[in-house]
Amino acid sequence: MPDFPLALRGYHRHQVDAFVARIEGTLGRAQLFAPPVTAAEVGTVRFAIALRGYRVQAVDERLEEYLRELELKENGDGRRLSAADADRLIGLVRNVRFVPTRLSEGYDEREVDAFLDRLIAELRGRRPRSADIRAARFATTRLRPGYAQPDVDGFLDHLAAEIDRLARTR
Incomplete structure (x- = not known):
């Protein structure tokens, strides 16, 4: 322990x-x-x-x-995604748009964007890990630009579930 x-x-x-x-x-x-x-x-x-x-x-x-x-x-061994599946998920990540926040609490835009960039790199290697997506944590903002927390959390949950689904079907 x-x-x-x-x-x-x-x-x-x-x-x-x-x-x-x-x-x-x-x-x-x-x-x-x-x-x-x-x-x-x-x-x-x-x-x-x-x-x-x-x-x-x-x-x-x-x-x-x-x-x-x-x-x-x-x-198991964390098999690779097919090129088509990886490309489809990269498209999802590139095209996602989150609701911006200004006065209410949100996630720091720079941290979220940097995480999504790292995620695209992992998808290009075709070995994304749903655990890394689920473990993502971001600083919160208030009175500064940010992303709506439910939007980011929902998208990351959906993406992790999709990676798990693709891993099970291989």
């Missing part, structure tokens, strides 16, 4: 410990006392914030590593 550093305000320690124990059991590193964890579950997990909790960034970084491991376990 990882030993996470503490912060004044961080993730609730018992929630993180229980979830990490399930992950370790799913990966065969410890005895599994609860249902196995899926990569999708790791990508969507949320923990309560508590005083003297685990440092958020440290936990998030470790969860991203677990996400990759679980995805490899679930999908």
